[in-house]
Amino acid sequence: MLSAEDNELITRSGPDTPAGRLLRQFWVPVLLSEELPEPDCPPKRIKVMGEDLLAFRDSAGRVGVVDPVCPHRGANLYYGRNEHSGLRCVFHGWKFGVDGRCLEMPTMPADSPYRDRVRLKSYPTREWGEYVWAYMGPAAEPPPLPRLAFALVPPSHRYVSKKWQDCNWLQCVEGALDTTHFSFLHMLLGTEEAETAEAVMERIKHAALGAQAVRNDRFKWVRDDPMPAFSVDEFPAGLVVGGARKADGDDLYWRIAHYLVPNHALAPSAFPGENYHGQTFVPVNDTSCWIYTYTWNPDRPLTEEEREAARQGHTIHAQVDEHYVPYRNLRNDYLIDREDQKRNSFTGIQGVSEQDAAIQDSQGPIADRTREHLGPTDLGIVRMRRLLLGLIRDEMAGRTPQALSHPDEYAVLSGGWVAHKSKALDEVMTERFGNPLGYVGQER
Ligand code: FES
Ligand SMILES: [Fe+2]
Structure with missing residues (x-):
């Protein structure tokens, strides 16, 4: 939990607020x-x-x-x-x-x-x-742009969108780093066939991509282990947040996300060959935000089917109207279907993005973090808050965030992997990406 003072400090983004001044440096x-x-x-x-x-x-x-x-x-x-x-x-x-x-x-x-x-x-x-x-910051010479991996591939290899959300930007960041919630929020009901809605889409799209990519076991592992063990590594651009669930035998199933300061998060789902997803959260005011949402594949152009699926609100994207407002939103209770909730899905709400939005909006226009009871599976959120509050206090003391001088460090990939239980997060990342941080940019 946070004190009321820290909750104010970390969520307010107006031009006269410390967090607002920090965000404006980027x-x-x-x-x-x-x-x-x-x-x-x-x-x-x-x-x-x-x-x-x-x-x-x-x-x-x-x-x-x-x-x-x-x-x-x-x-x-x-x-x-x-x-x-x-x-x-x-x-x-x-x-x-x-x-x-x-x-x-x-x-x-x-x-x-x-x-x-x-x-x-x-x-x-x-x-x-x-x-x-x-x-929107004070420097006469703006810093370099963050070299986020989605922006480094040709336009043919990515799909970008944005979506409106009716809550403070920070609870959306927290939702992205809270990879524990996949065991419930995005699960479809059922027995052996239980899969997340996102997983179904990914599996269908990538069925041709080899054994590792179609291991449906991962969805069983997510369902069966709601208490992943978290490890967090820090680097100049942010955090690597790994959650490890029990897999088969002595293996663990890792879902690894990134938090990139101050307002980006990369999704933990992609196995090799699959599409990567990420989001950048930009406050409109303190009680609503735009989520800039991107899907990319470093190795190949996206297919027209994948683009259409994104437009229809699959994977991380929402189905939006011409103003980029999701059709299923706070004002219509996300078109929750209670019958579907009884029989098929935990939420009765269609779409991973809309499920996330419903539950993040439900935490309130600005979530009250003084009333929480956090546990070990919330470690990624705790570490993100600690890092961000530290940067805000640095800003108040006139210190510049180190991430501003490390734009290349933003060129990282997040994803999933299965590794022996003896492996630490940095070893798992090295197995998966050839680098302990998931770095895919230029040689440093
Ligand atoms: S030119 Fe007169 S108000 Fe703009
Ligand atoms: Fe989610």
Whole structure:
């Protein structure tokens, strides 16, 4: 559990909060690139960590993320005209570039001092992995982008999406690191055939990929051992979180996730040849967030069937409407089917992502961590909180997170493996990925 003070400290992300200042030292995704589909397309309202902003793509294809309030008389630039190389306020014609500079000020005399002085607040942007990222921090020179593995593969090898969630971003991070819950939340009922909904999809898609990939035993192991033994290794970009369940004989079945500071998590499911999944959690405000969700395969392009499955809300993706809001959400009780809950699945809710959302939202708009009773299977969550609170306290003391100078360390893979019970987490990772951290980037 956390004290009430620490729960406030770790969950609040506004510009005047310590965690908000910490998050702003890192690049955060603020849009899918497809939301600004072409030069001079309509601007898009966005809200990031409590800040109302406007994103637009100029004639050269560059993306601006700016304060939407026109500095002349406060009209909202959302109604602006996205013209040749700038966004023009339709009230009196002031025009702004993606960097916030005022390019034209037709109502002011030629010698007005405002011409050099007036700017819109703007944040640097980059497009990376088919997301628009913004740097909302204080440094004049933004840090390098995190070299997340999904963004290093060609676009043909990945599928990216985003989904709305009605709770504080941190309980979504915790849900991603809590690999224990697979023994219940995502389980289908039944006897020997019991499999998670996610597992069924993965098995069907990868049935041709060899013995290791189709070992359905892993789903039996997940079902039969709800108390995995956790090990956590720390490295400059975050944590490797391994949960080991009893397998057959002297083997353990490991499901290994990553927490990458401050707001990324990689899923623990992939065996060699299978698709990898990850998520980046970005607060909209303190009681809702966008989850940027990615699936990729380092070895081959994704098939059209896999893309369609993601669009339909399989694996880690949600089935969303045109505003990226899941069809099954808090406002309709996730379309829970009590009959299905009796007969087929633990939740009666369709979709792994929607099952996660239902239960994370149910913890409250901001989960009250003062009332918890944590045990050994919550070790990954405990270590993540400790690391994040440490970074927040560092921020309050003026110290810079070391992860900012280690962007290459983000190039890691998470996944599953079966290993003899004598093996420690770093040995299992080395067997699975050839590296104790799952590193797949350039040689260090
Ligand atoms: S309010 Fe925008 S130009 Fe006047
Ligand atoms: Fe889950």
